[in-house]
Amino acid sequence: MRFAFGDIIVDVEQVKITKKGEHLECEPRVFELLLFFCQRPLEAISREELVNTVWQGRIVSDAAVNRAIGELRKLIEDTPSSPQWIKTVSKVGYRFTVSPTQEDAETNSENTTDSFAENPSLLLDNNGHKESRTETQAIAINPKRKNIAVLLLISISFLTLTLVALWGTFPIVKQTKPLAKHQLQVIQRKPLTSITGSAFNPAYHQANQQLVYLYRASSDDYAQVHLQINNGARSALTQDSFYYTDVVFGSGNLVYASRLNNLQDRHCEMVQIDTVSQQVTSLFKCGINVVTQLAFDSHKQRLLYQSRPSISEPYSIHAWQIDTGRKQQITHPKQFGNNLGDYTFSLSRDNRYLSVIEYDADNKDTMKLIDLGDNQLLQTHPFIDDVFGLMWRSDTELLASNSDGLFIFDITKQQLTPIEHSDQFARLAAGKNDQAILTERSQIRMNIVSYPITVEATSVEEVSVEEARADSASLNNTVVKTDTITPLTASSGINQTPVLGNQSNIMAFISDRSGERNIYIKDGKSTLIQTAFKGEIKHISAMAWTHNDKYLIASINSQLFRYSINDQRWQAIAESFAQVHHVAASENAILFSAEIDNKWNIWQLPIDAQGNINQDTASQLTTKGGYSVQADNQTLYFSKFNHPGLFQLNLNVSTENLNDEVAEKVLIDDFPIAAWRHWQLKGDYIYYLLGKEYLSLNLTNNEIKPLHHFSGRAPSDCNLAVQRNFLACDRIELSQSNIWQLTLSH
Structure with missing residues (x-):
């Protein structure tokens, strides 16, 4: 089946749009939106009906619908600012202004190609079909010229997967620019967890085929450490009154985690957890008002973590020797104003190098490469701002994510290149093989309510x-x-x-x-x-x-x-x-x-x-x-x-x-x-x-x-x-996330 109007053809079987004979690349959701309009021509269709049909009743923001309509207009309209085909109906929604003709598709046309072959990711969503991510904790989302209070809120939002914040936008669908075939791209998306509540901050052990992550059943609960083995069975490694902020695999059956006594005092403590006996051992205090990321240096048997002397000072990266308890400061960020300092980092696969992102108030944030043999700074380079995720893909390549999408950085060329412009990428971690990465996809809804007093x-x-x-x-x-x-x-x-x-x-x-x-x-x-x-x-x-x-x-x-x-x-x-x-x-x-x-x-x-x-x-x-x-x-x-x-x-x-x-x-x-x-x-x-x-x-x-x-x-x-007589307060009505594995390929 094909729909035709003007110089545009919508091929249902091949999931393909052509205009003046040229193939138009688009997101699956945009294609579904156009198909729905073709099936319901000349009608005033409400946003609610679009959400119930095109988004299949999922909870999405008005921003998601706006962006999808905007992308569709860019695709098919000659002048998107003055649309011919998709008109806005005031206080109702939208209307498709033409009744397209219907005809059988030519299955062997010389001018068509298989869209699924060109882009296998079209097949993927929450149920195996492509689905865009709603906003995660990075929520949030650290704006430039941060102040320390804003940064603290972002840190707590990172913990609770809520307010990223506070300072970012939260669209469900964001523009995805098609990339040339020879470039690295996401070819598959697969959920590793499918649970109610919030699963986040994943770490995967390839040899043991085990996944650890943080989980909380609701926004009121404290995050705990969970373990999932390869067959999907999962268990809680901790069930206590602490709020866990990160977890990473160590040697043997051990994992290491950071936790807070509560979200008010925020006293940080590092612990060791035996995945077999589930015994939790306190190791050392890691600060006050600290939300730390962890990495395990298997070569030197030590933990790497972030810390700062006080809430008004910048983060730096520290190491704690597991056998001796010796602490060492590795990085020394700039000391100025309300600088956040070294706010995220990643350890190379061979444990030789550390890549660190340092906040810069007036310019692009800086990527620093550090030799862990002598803690010497090897190179610095302007980077993307507000990095959510950072990980080594190879000995010379780094992957990074922020609210603009997924990027790859070539260390030898000092070249930063976008892989995909999308809001589907949060924190990054190594997956089940060298081509796989883990990230989180979540939904959040917040409204303002009144509490009478x-x-x-x-x-x-x-x-x-x-x-x-x-x-x-x-x-x-x-x-x-x-x-x-x-x-x-x-x-x-x-x-x-x-x-x-x-x-x-x-x-x-x-x-x-x-x-x-x-x-x-x-x-x-x-x-x-x-x-x-x-x-x-x-x-x-x-x-x-x-x-x-x-x-x-x-x-x-x-x-x-x-x-x-x-x-x-x-x-x-x-x-x-x-x-x-x-x-x-x-x-x-x-x-x-x-x-x-x-x-x-x-x-x-x-x-x-x-x-x-x-x-x-x-x-x-x-x-x-x-x-x-x-x-x-x-x-x-x-x-x-x-x-x-x-x-x-x-x-x-x-x-x-x-x-x-x-x-x-x-x-x-x-x-x-x-x-x-x-x-x-x-x-x-x-x-x-x-x-x-x-x-x-x-x-x-x-x-x-x-x-x-x-x-x-x-x-x-x-x-x-x-x-x-009443308080107006913001209130989280929905907060949930799951761990997804993405496969990358050229």
């Missing part, structure tokens, strides 16, 4: 749980469900970082529902505004509403911007500051933290009654450090980049006396550095999240009261409504 009697009138739920429901304009959680967003993608207004429940949040990360605004009437930021949004560090809710302030790509509700446009402000992180607003000023000379401090820009800003009047408020900030007219409240605690500073003290210890005081001495975004000032109270408890601190008498306990995983971000 009953506040203590303050200047704000006390409200009931029912009133709190009604207030949050009015923001969503939906009927409140019988449980205590009310949805504020409903999307199959990633919706996160809610920020509520100061005078109303207007809400700004970050979402990838359009296919790219963007900032959305939703008012109490459920009007949804997609803010039109000019240029690519690489990362968003923080957002805040001005006192009157007329402007949204945001740190985008480490620079400061203001969005006007009335004009619906963005404006760059404080343009002389290139490293801006946290933002806030008081009644008469915009507050922000900025890094200058490798020091983070708090600055302010005055705002007049009309909302005008004098960009030449930025003034420095702190000199001894400042990272996240809130303020009233008299007092500045802030956290610091490299010191725990929440601080207060009397703004009535002159700048000449800023170094006076009386001016700056510690308000909460055990406030974690990593909690910089988990607090806010409202009236005479500071509200903050500590572990799974949301607390209030009365500034008049220093009394601390619990407001809400999160029974499951604590949210990444919460924001308290102006009435102080």
Whole structure:
């Protein structure tokens, strides 16, 4: 069977599209989409129907549908921006504008070739057919000019396979560019695990034909170490109260793993596990606030791992000698600002060399090649940014993955070449043979919900749980469900970082529902505004509403911007500051933290009654450090980049006396550095999240009261409504992944 319209022929049997006699390469999903349109011509088809039919009911984001439609238009339209064949139907979906003719296919046409022979991967998906991956923990996804708090979130997201974050886009389908036949390509995809929950961080032992990986049944569970033998039988090697972060095979029946005591304190410990007896032996402490990757050097019988002295210092690679317990630092990353340092690495197959990716704030990240005989640096080379996976394919070739796809690096030529542009590649590990690699494919869905709270009697009138739920429901304009959680967003993608207004429940949040990360605004009437930021949004560090809710302030790509509700446009402000992180607003000023000379401090820009800003009047408020900030007219409240605690500073003290210890005081001495975004000032109270408890601190008498306990995983971000009667928080609704083996061939 063939469908024909215009100069295009869709051959069903040969899974082939030709235009003007030329064969068009495309993804299987794009072909299925076009075939569905041909079978349903001239109808207005909803996105829901497309998902149910073309995606067979799988959970996919709006971004996935947008991208597939975009790729199909690029394929068949002469002018994709002004499509002839596939029209958008407002508030419905899409319509195929032509009724194609149907004819029998010519099975032996001289001008056709077998698509499956050209691209065997067309046959593969979750059930043996090609299927694209939803976003994994790399989620996330480390943007350039990272700050230490963002990096910590990315690390925790890496652990929980959730927020990569926080800082990346989460499309299910991403553009795949066809490669020439002589180039290395993925020819087969096969799942090695098929379980409910999340399986990640795989390691395979070719001699024993065993697979170890981390597994958790839900996003609320702690990851444990599992073993799977060649026949598919699997067992849990650990079942304890620790959160395991990586695992690798050692000698004989031993595996080595890193684990955290919990996700709040994050005390790291290295352990040895006997796969036969399942005995777990503690080896040594590997740091605090450390999420480490492991490798086993079989030649020298030692473990390689990442570590750092503190959360505000860069990672470096260390070695621990198994027989003697001797520790050695192997790499020495650059020491500047909030540098992440050596954030991923791979040991060569002969254990002679170490390839390391070092973060660079202003340029491409750097690949460093190190001789492990004397720990000497052999070469450096600009690399891809935000590497998820890194592994040696041969003695002279490295494979690397990030959100853009899979790449190969020739060490001798110092040449980096893409293999496949796709979002199907996460962390990489050696597979069952030299042509196979392991990676993870996962799905994640996150939305914003409200949790009602009953506040203590303050200047704000006390409200009931029912009133709190009604207030949050009015923001969503939906009927409140019988449980205590009310949805504020409903999307199959990633919706996160809610920020509520100061005078109303207007809400700004970050979402990838359009296919790219963007900032959305939703008012109490459920009007949804997609803010039109000019240029690519690489990362968003923080957002805040001005006192009157007329402007949204945001740190985008480490620079400061203001969005006007009335004009619906963005404006760059404080343009002389290139490293801006946290933002806030008081009644008469915009507050922000900025890094200058490798020091983070708090600055302010005055705002007049009309909302005008004098960009030449930025003034420095702190000199001894400042990272996240809130303020009233008299007092500045802030956290610091490299010191725990929440601080207060009397703004009535002159700048000449800023170094006076009386001016700056510690308000909460055990406030974690990593909690910089988990607090806010409202009236005479500071509200903050500590572990799974949301607390209030009365500034008049220093009394601390619990407001809400999160029974499951604590949210990444919460924001308290102006009435102080409900919390808007992000909530993971779906998080699952499995281990896949990919076969590469020329």
